[in-house]
Amino acid sequence: MMRSPRITRAAVATLAGLLFATATLSGSATAETPSRSVEIRPSKAALRSAAQLRDQALKSDEALQLLTALTTEVGPRFAGTPGDLAGVEWTRRKLVDLGFTEVRTPEVIVPRWVRGEASAEVLAPYPQSMVTVAIGGSIGTADEGLVAPVVMVKDLAALQALPAGAVKGKIVFFAGRTERTRDGSGYGKAVRSRTEGPSAAAASGAVGIVVRSIGTSTNRIAHTGTLSYNIAAPRIPALAVSNPDADMLERQFASGREVSLRMRVTARDLPQVRSANVIGDLRGTDLAEEIVLVGGHLDTWDLGMGVQDDGAGVAIAIAAARLAAQMTPRPRRTIRVVAFANEEFGLSGAARYPADEGDESVGKHAFAMEADLGDGPVWKIGGRVPPAHWPLIEGIHGVVKGLGVELGDNTSNGGADLGPLRRRGVPVLAPALDATTYFDIHHTVNDTLDQVDPAHLRQSVAVFAVAIYLAAMTDGPVDRLPTDPATR
Ligand SMILES: [Zn+2]
Structure with missing residues (x-):
């Protein structure tokens, strides 16, 4: 869906x-x-x-x-x-x-589209690897991956509210949670970070995005799904991390120190x-x-x-x-x-x-x-x-x-x-x-x-x-x- x-x-x-x-x-x-x-x-x-x-x-x-x-x-x-x-x-x-x-x-x-491999590791302040998957349609990174400081936002509205230049050269982490609902509306609200997040972040100068899985599982599994690149913005690589890994990443921010990540994706498009x-x-x-x-x-x-x-x-x-x-x-x-x-x-x-x-x-x-x-x-x-x-x-x-x-x-x-x-x-x-x-x-x-x-x-x-x-x-x-x- x-x-x-x-x-x-x-x-x-x-x-x-x-x-x-x-x-x-x-x-x-x-x-x-x-x-x-x-x-x-x-x-x-x-x-x-x-x-x-x-x-x-x-x-x-x-x-x-x-x-x-x-x-x-x-x-x-x-x-x-x-x-x-x-x-x-x-x-x-x-x-x-x-x-x-x-x-x-x-x-x-x-x-x-071929998924390839994906990895994401926190480099600072406390190095740890995360369970991650490429978001469907993501471009790949360079072979050695992409290393950048991370800016955490809840959702698209929070990204838009940042001052100009705040995410330039950085990775944006969308941390918003998916609400459990009987009619699926929680997913409908949360999913925009994944579908529109990559281009919205890229339009503000970001070089990659990481999204908290758009799902309600507390298991250490990551949730894929499609993104939608806007032709007006550069294409940047996009990963989803499992809910427990997103929690851990939030705790790294709670340290008050700069958080940086390495993300690597080998996804690519075929004819x-x-x-x-x-x-x-x-x-x-x-x-x-x-x-x-x-x-x-x-x-x-x-x-x-x-x-x-x-x-x-x-x-x-x-x-x-x-x-x-x-x-x-x-x-x-x-x-x-x-x-x-x-x-x-x-x-x-x-x-x-x-x-x-x-x-x-x-x-x-x-x-x-x-x-x-x-x-x-x-x-x-x-x-x-x-x-x-x-x-x-x-x-x-x-x-x-x-x-x-x-x-x-x-x-x-x-x-x-x-x-x-x-x-x-x-x-x-x-x-x-x-x-x-x-x-x-x-x-x-x-x-x-x-x-x-x-x-x-x-x-x-x-x-x-x-x-x-x-x-x-x-x-x-x-x-x-x-x-x-x-x-x-
Ligand atoms: Zn379906």
Whole structure:
């Protein structure tokens, strides 16, 4: 999961919402067209079937089996690596074997970054080495590494508040902690030090940065994730140190003496390579031309085994789609699973998907949802749908509230991979996965299968299956969200 782009894009989408009216699935958007949304509410019969589906899903271990197999037979799937391509082929074959139709793997070009080795040592006042990893996308240092005095700041705002020249020729240490939250918002706030920190520090003359891991683990493991170099600033190397090492570094500052570090990274960029989205359909009945999309991202960071982030999401999507498709009466809309390419290192597959589909097909996407926050459980169901369609989400909630699911609101963005679809008007359903412990293992060596709770996974599949089924069963026409002109 990569959070920072959501914030700015959400702001843009909100602005666009003030300027543009909505259009129906078959209609066109103009500023003068008022919304003609009809109320969408599941029928009593559909709700009864959905309750049966929920109970069946709670007994199914298909998602766990899929996740176990993916983790064992493929493992990490960092964009552009052989593991990534193996993951694409594994998922393609699995969808075919499981009865999906129209299974395809449209090409997605992805960046290729090689982590290499990384080290960080305190040279003064008290020499010690630290557990560290390169932040994704970092450039390398010179062979002998980089030695400089260190300036400690809490976050970007604290960096901006320093006097001019304060970090010139120095390494900036971002010491801010990640708050543990159920909705993942603690990560969303902290992550800007990692994504924007390198260029912000470089713009002020810094020569490197070290970030406290953007994670909640107190283990001595470091947390990777992407950075975003701004073309207006020089590129400088960027490392993340484990939380206990960041604590130790803070104590070195408490001595009041100058702190200096040596950091060394051998990371480098290689030419772009091929990856692919993996797409498969379970065809509907009388509304088969309309699509209910459920996705996750197939790529992972390279440190763990790609289990919670986001093998779990791919497994939830496939298992929930299959359970929903097997229900009687059969889903009316086509259920589509998309395993997106390269979410972590640039959202490449999410950007490619609507471009490959074309406007007409995107216009037939009735609803989209995504699982990308670990194995669950789902603690809230919300969405972003035309207001007249909110009763659909209330209907889903009615079926799953006994599983500990709260009713959310109509301001969710869904997952990062849904952004391009949402900005083109596709309504989003958002079952929210509980992220309380997710950032203990996310993007670390500890993203392994033993961290999965099978009961959480079953509950998540049950909620997603109910959401998919009811979204596929309701009468239409399904209306569109306001579109974001910046994406056209
Ligand atoms: Zn993810």
